[in-house]
Amino acid sequence: MVLSRMKEYGVKVTAExxxxxxxxxxxxxxxxxxxxxxxxxSREEAKQTIQALGGRVTSSVSRQxxxxxxxxxxxxxxxxxxxxxxxxxxxEEFKGLLFQE
Numbered sequence: 001m002v003l004s005r006m007k008e009y010g011v012k013v014t015a016e017x018x019x020x021x022x023x024x025x026x027x028x029x030x031x032x033x034x035x036x037x038x039x040x041x042s043r044e045e046a047k048q049t050i051q052a053l054g055g056r057v058t059s060s061v062s063r064q065x066x067x068x069x070x071x072x073x074x075x076x077x078x079x080x081x082x083x084x085x086x087x088x089x090x091x092e093e094f095k096g097l098l099f100q101e
Contacts, residue, residue, distance in 0.1 A: 027055030037072035
């Protein structure tokens with residue numbers, strides 16, 4: 001299911017499971033927090049994609065968080081994110097980061 005969603009986003013997967021135009025360590029060590037309400041990609045698919053590129057997904061925002069992906073109705077986490085000056089990505093920015101568009 002993850003691969004089919006990635007194909008919808010234009011990612012080409014080869015037999016060796018490498019992604020054209022990306023590198024496996026693109027997000028190496030970068031912590032992400034996913035808010036609720038992602039469109040076109042489940043939280044689990046987003047999490048697996050981030051992890052495949054070397055990133056980490058955490059459940060809560062902290063000073064160590066590099067990115068918060070804000071979908072529809074992101075909830076109260078954005079208040080804390082703004083206070084900590086963490087980069088907020090909308091879904092298009094998130095897609096662009098993952099697939100270097």
